[in-house]
Amino acid sequence: MYDILIKGGLVVDGSGAPGYAADVAVKDGRIAGIGPDLAGEARRVVQASGRVVAPGFIDPHTHFDVQLLWDGAARPALEHGITSIVPGNCSLSLAPLRAGDRKALIGMFQQIEELPPEAFTQAFEWTWEDFAGYRTALEKNLSINVAPLVGHSVIRIWVMGAEAQQRAARPDEIAAMQVLLRECLEAGAVGLSTSFVDVDENARPVPSRFAQFAELDALCAVLGEFGRMLQIVPEFYDTDITIARIDQLAELSLKHNIPTTFSPVFDSHLTPNNAPRTLARVAEQFARGARVWPQMQTRPIDISFSLLRPSLFFARFPSWLKVLRLPLGERIAALSDPATIDRLVADTGPDEGVQAMGYLIVRGGDQAPASTVGRTLGEIADERGETPARTLINLSVEHGLDIAFLAANRGHDLTERIGPMLANPLVHIGASDGGAHIASFATYGDTGYLFSEFVRKAGVLTLEGAVKKITSETAEIWGLKDRGTLREGLAADIVVFDPDTIARGEERPVFDMPGDGLRYIRDSVGVDTVVVNGEVAWSKGEYSGSRSGAICGLN
Amino acid sequence: MSALGPAIAAETLAADAVIVGAEIAAGHDGSAELVLQIQYENGVVAPVVLDQDTGLELMRACGAASLPGLIGRSWREIFARTPLKEH
Numbered sequence: 001m002y003d004i005l006i007k008g009g010l011v012v013d014g015s016g017a018p019g020y021a022a023d024v025a026v027k028d029g030r031i032a033g034i035g036p037d038l039a040g041e042a043r044r045v046v047q048a049s050g051r052v053v054a055p056g057f058i059d060p061h062t063h064f065d066v067q068l069l070w071d072g073a074a075r076p077a078l079e080h081g082i083t084s085i086v087p088g089n090c091s092l093s094l095a096p097l098r099a100g101d102r103k104a105l106i107g108m109f110q111q112i113e114e115l116p117p118e119a120f121t122q123a124f125e126w127t128w129e130d131f132a133g134y135r136t137a138l139e140k141n142l143s144i145n146v147a148p149l150v151g152h153s154v155i156r157i158w159v160m161g162a163e164a165q166q167r168a169a170r171p172d173e174i175a176a177m178q179v180l181l182r183e184c185l186e187a188g189a190v191g192l193s194t195s196f197v198d199v200d201e202n203a204r205p206v207p208s209r210f211a212q213f214a215e216l217d218a219l220c221a222v223l224g225e226f227g228r229m230l231q232i233v234p235e236f237y238d239t240d241i242t243i244a245r246i247d248q249l250a251e252l253s254l255k256h257n258i259p260t261t262f263s264p265v266f267d268s269h270l271t272p273n274n275a276p277r278t279l280a281r282v283a284e285q286f287a288r289g290a291r292v293w294p295q296m297q298t299r300p301i302d303i304s305f306s307l308l309r310p311s312l313f314f315a316r317f318p319s320w321l322k323v324l325r326l327p328l329g330e331r332i333a334a335l336s337d338p339a340t341i342d343r344l345v346a347d348t349g350p351d352e353g354v355q356a357m358g359y360l361i362v363r364g365g366d367q368a369p370a371s372t373v374g375r376t377l378g379e380i381a382d383e384r385g386e387t388p389a390r391t392l393i394n395l396s397v398e399h400g401l402d403i404a405f406l407a408a409n410r411g412h413d414l415t416e417r418i419g420p421m422l423a424n425p426l427v428h429i430g431a432s433d434g435g436a437h438i439a440s441f442a443t444y445g446d447t448g449y450l451f452s453e454f455v456r457k458a459g460v461l462t463l464e465g466a467v468k469k470i471t472s473e474t475a476e477i478w479g480l481k482d483r484g485t486l487r488e489g490l491a492a493d494i495v496v497f498d499p500d501t502i503a504r505g506e507e508r509p510v511f512d513m514p515g516d517g518l519r520y521i522r523d524s525v526g527v528d529t530v531v532v533n534g535e536v537a538w539s540k541g542e543y544s545g546s547r548s549g550a551i552c553g554l555n
Numbered sequence: 556m557s558a559l560g561p562a563i564a565a566e567t568l569a570a571d572a573v574i575v576g577a578e579i580a581a582g583h584d585g586s587a588e589l590v591l592q593i594q595y596e597n598g599v600v601a602p603v604v605l606d607q608d609t610g611l612e613l614m615r616a617c618g619a620a621s622l623p624g625l626i627g628r629s630w631r632e633i634f635a636r637t638p639l640k641e642h
Contacts (some may be wrong), residue, residue, distance in 0.1 A: 102617045114560055133626055191638075208564055208569070236583070237588075237605075237606065238604070248623065265582055266582055266583065268590070269603065270578050270580050270590040271590060271602045271604065274602075286641060301581035301582070301583060301585075302581055302585060303579070303581045303582075304585040304586070304587070305587065311586065311587055311607065312579050312586070312587035312588065312589055312607050312610050312611060313587045315577075315579055315587075315589070315610070315614065315622050316579065316621055317621060318620040318621040318624075319619070319620070321614065321620065322620060325615075347608070406582075409579035410579075410580060410587075411580045411581030411582075412581070433583075437584055437585055440584060440585035441584075441585045480599045
């Protein structure tokens with residue numbers, strides 16, 4: 001008897017081959033059969049008529065490290081069809097880490113992830129110091145598969161203590177880092193992450209940024225013993241430096257026979273040559289035999305701001321920044337002063353912000369009235385009998401300035417340019433940042449957006465091509481054993497979805513972080529069922545509570 | 556990252572590179588970024604992308620109330636007196 005029989009779906013197996021009608025049987029965590037009208041009984045039958053049956057999606061760039069300790073499903077990633085994630089990016093992981101160094105690392109994590117302090121003090125118990133211990137702690141609670149990177153910054157902290165954030169390492173320290181990295185890889189780390197841009201909560205460079213090339217080279221030599229991945233964040237705001245990093249990665253890849261990956265790569269109409277130049281250099285290095293995978297996200301980038309601090313969003317309006325730079329009390333007083341308001345409003349044009357601000361969306365903030373969230377400023381202004389600029393000011397002042405606004409799709413938003421890049425065989429779809437920046441914007445639903453925008457709307461990718469991009473290609477790039485393809489004998493990570501409706505839901509604020517902390521999420525749309533290692537983990541809006549997730553085995 | 560050293564006379568370089576465009580774009584962390592178009596002495600125009608904090612500091616340093624106030628300014632002069640933070 002099968003555990004699960006998925007009947008009547010269109011099997012898109014992740015290879016890129018055309019989909020075909022077939023049933024999929026699952027037993028003992030593995031795919032037990034694929035074929036038309038499979039015979040045999042099953043404990044659970046999933047009707048998939050009109051649906052696609054595909055390998056579970058793999059997200060190669062996340063920061064779910066902390067969340068996984070109280071939420072083994074990495075919600076809401078799982079319900080979007082993601083069955084495997086890679087945390088530990090950007091030089092930061094939760095292990096190896098001595099107890100005395102936790103405070104320093106928490107600051108760095110909070111800077112990137114924006115998790116509330118309670119996430120580190122109330123939501124879980126620190127039971128580990130080494131990577132194997134962290135793995136053990138994770139494995140108790142997983143509903144999703146995890147391929148964790150080990151962070152270069154924490155390796156430095158372990159070996160050098162506070163000096164990790166002050167200086168280059170001595171040869172003996174580099175040797176100690178090599179030993180430590182080897183232990184982490186033996187304990188299941190999928191690779192090493194490092195960063196050339198990230199900062200801690202005090203705007204100090206994270207420890208990895210103090211490493212000289214010899215240190216990175218030595219660590220890559222250890223990666224080479226295992227054939228594991230080096231992930232980096234280059235100086236992505238400067239294309240020339242990014243290209244230099246690509247060259248550096250290529251040398252490391254060739255010398256140590258390792259895969260490397262970097263992110264993010266963004267496209268902008270303001271800097272239209274940047275992404276093409278970056279990808280051209282990648283192509284040159286692949287032609288030499290190097291493996292330097294650029295990660296590109298599917299979703300556009302939004303600008304998020306409130307009047308609690310100055311935002312460059314207001315740099316177009318002459319009077320605004322001066323007011324927004326005032327200390328909070330004086331700022332609120334100024335924003336309550338009729339003459340100042342008139343001046344600010346006048347700056348936004350004769351229509352008082354209808355064009356310049358009416359499209360803004362009230363996205364949340366701790367004090368945002370529920371009746372305003374998700375609506376445009378223009379709509380709310382009409383309802384209040386005001387103009388958008390006046391409503392932005394008045395609504396903010398009425399709630400202590402803690403109202404967050406969103407200017408949607410202000411970067412990486414030109415589908416006609418980004419689509420062909422995503423379809424490029426050398427571009428690795430990823431960089432979702434899932435679990436990071438949680439109080440600024442939602443990092444979930446990029447896979448749904450891939451299908452809705454680039455398969456259905458733009459037609460730049462076929463259904464099969466899109467599935468391949470986020471399943472078998474990802475598994476192959478990262479060396480994930482037995483995942484990413486629907487084939488008999490492989491791990492039964494499966495997503496059943498409606499190809500006509502799969503998408504990302506609207507962004508919405510929720511207060512489900514420890515300490516009732518705020519984050520923004522997107523619900524899945526068009527995903528019916530998600531199977532992880534042969535157990536239904538999510539179906540039709542409900543998490544099953546299964547604990548079938550695992551640390552990914554590696555090739 | 557450090558600014559140009561004081562040994563470089565801003566006046567000497569003022570004509571070398573000029574801001575000819577300034578726009579706001581979305582940064583990867585959800586904040587706004589300042590995208591400047593700089594025209595260099597050889598005529599080449601190329602972008603420089605500054606994160607929000609650096610962009611705000613630059614505008615403050617050169618006394619620009621808004622984006623149009625940046626146009627025509629000497630890039631090197633502004634750069635020399637803007638205390639850029641570590642990224």
